Amino acid sequence: MFHGSPVPTPGRPCSKCKDDGWFPEANTRSRLFKVGSFVDWDVKSLLLFIAVFLITADYIKNRRQASFPPGPWAWPIVGNMFTLDHSRTHESMTQLAEKYGDVYSLRMGQEWLVVLNRYEVLKEALVNQGDSLVDRPVVPLLDKTTHGLGVIFSNGHIWKQQRRFALSTLRFFGFGKKSLEPVILDEFTFCAKHFSSFEGKPFNPQKVISNIVSNVICSLVFGHRFEYTDERFMRLIRWFDQSLQLEASLWAQLYNSFPLLVNPLPGPHKTHIHITNASKDFIREELKEHKKNWDPSDPRDYIDCYLKEIQTSEAQADSTFDEENLVICVLDLFVAGSETTSTTLRWALLYMAKYPEIQTKVQDEIDRVIGQSRQPSMDDRANLPYTDAVIHECMRMGNIVPLSLPHITIRDMQLGGYTVPKGVTVVPNLTSVLFDKNEWATPFTFNPGHFLNKEGKFVKPAAFIPFSAGKRLCLGETLARMELFLFFTSFMQRFTFYMPPGVKPKMEPRFGVTLAPYPYEICATSR
Known part of the structure; x- marks a missing residue:
């Protein structure tokens, strides 16, 4: 034991x-x-x-400093990325202003944004203190393919040289001048034939409207137009539409906040990069064709002038002119000179179908002033106040670029009683201006009276800033205004638009860098 x-x-x-x-x-x-x-x-x-x-x-x-604009509580690491409804970012930002004031802040990843609301605040920032906000922030998703070149997202010396050259060259070829009228009106003639071919049956006007507007900038940049049957060109236009949606998505925000982490992953950012590179290849093909018959002494268009500028400024140490910059500039001009205008026209036809009584008043005014025997001219604008008011109300209600494009502070600045330090991204919320109840009698109702005085004459309120304001004002504004007047007046002169039987117009926008209507079908009968 x-x-x-x-x-x-x-x-x-x-x-x-x-x-x-x-x-x-x-x-x-x-x-x-x-x-x-x-x-x-x-x-x-x-x-x-x-x-x-x-x-x-x-x-x-x-953490927010006491002098920094207030804002909603931010999550660690991701900040306010999931605070916003990214399918209605402009509405989310406008609602936050009601709680936090006209100048408030958001955090996207590791970067701070300051959102500006209402006309007086935007005017103070973009106009009165515009020198402090003249630059654009580096947006990783865009910088991946544009490398800080072009005229829209470039800064400093590059931006100044490229913008000055673009404006002077495009003016030389009729940008915003009466000499461009025949190009616009000829393009409408092609479009009118296309619309008439449907004989009042429903059709989707999106492709043709995008094409006619793009062809105007094409005539200035490439020296020629593209046929509506040109699949290669139509694919380019579809790419632009898709790209602008991707740039405003949550995935794009994740990429811009954490580029090193997201870049290797599959996702929509790969599609955006592919689209941009394919668009650049399209432009390079056009450039290649230009070089075959290029005569420096006889420039035909923007590309010819740019090639000449590359040649003449080659010896200058500070020159920013080269073929890669040319490609990005042409890409920028396409976006600035076509997307906003074509989207506004699509909204305009939809509003006319929704409000037939307004469409009739426009047609009556056009019949009295122009009649049916000749095409409209910019000289007619002063005599068509109601038509002009309707165009402007389409732009206001369409709210095409709801958040403008971002700026970045190049020095500390004071806004709304707060200090916005150097290097902070600033977002001008145009939605808060175009729908401000203090600026518009009926901000959420389509009302041409917003742009008419008691005598029925056209007036433009100071708060009408769909193209933003200040030194970074939209490059294509002059051309856009001209195209909108001539195209819209021509449409109303020649056609009556209405929805197919039993179909109600869908007025909800599709969010992206631009607010576009969802694809729709419409009927057009010749007058």
Whole structure:
């Protein structure tokens, strides 16, 4: 008897012996279990420590200073990225202004945004203190393909040289001048034939409207127009539409906030990059064709002039003219000179179908002033106040670029009683201006009276700034205004538009960098 218990079986210690360490295998397992538990808890502790450290560091680094504009509470790491409804970002931002004021802040990832609301605030920032907001922020998704070139998202010396050259060259070829009228009116003639071919049956006007507007800028940039059956060109237009939607998506915001993390992953950013590169290839093909018959002494269009500028400024150390910049500039001119105008025209036809009584009043005015025997001219504008008011109300209600394009502070500035430090992205919320109940009698109702005085004459309120304001005012504004008047007046002169039987117009916008109507079908009968 050992330990007061029966003699164990030979070769098998008793339970007491196991406890005393006589069974080495069991003892080893026990020690391993204890070590494994320690390691497990050690890893958990380490992860917990890292998480607490990152959250604490994030809070210390990104906490709002007392003088910085207020805003909603931001989550660690991602900030307010999920605070906004990214299918209605402009509406979310406008609603936040009701709680936090006309100047408030949001955090997207590790970057701060300051959102400006209402006309007086935007005027103070973009016009009165415009020198402090003359630059654009670096947007990683765009910078991936444009590399800071072009005229829209470039800065400093590059932007000044390219914008000055673009404006002077396009004016030389009739940009905003009466000499461009025949190009616009000829393009309408092609469009009218296309619309008439449907003989009052429903059709989707999107492709043709995009094409006629794009062809006007094409005549200035490429020196020729594209046929409506040119699938290569139509694909380019579809790409632009898709690209502008992707740029305003949540995925794009994730990419811009965490580019190193998101870039290797599959996702919509890959589609955007592919679209931009394919668009650049399209422009390079046009450039290649230009070079075959290029005569520096006889420039035919913007590309010819740019090639000449590359040649003449080659020896200048500060020259920013080269073929890569040419490609990006042409891409920018396409967007600035076509997207907003074509989208506004699509809204205009939809509003005319929704409000036939307004369409009739426009047609009556056009019949009195112009009649049916000749095409409209810019000289007619002063005598068509109601038509002009309807065009402007389409622009206001369409709210085509709801959040404008972002700016970045190049020095500390004071706005709304707060300090906005250097290097902060500023978003001008145009939606808050175009729908401000203090500026418009019926802000959410289609009302041409917003642009008419008591005598029925056209007036443009100061708060009408769909093209933004200041030194970064939209490059294509002059051309857009001309196209909108001539195209819209021509449409109303030649056609009556209405929805297919039993179909109600869908007025909800599709959110992107621009607010576009969802694809729709419409009927057009010749007058």
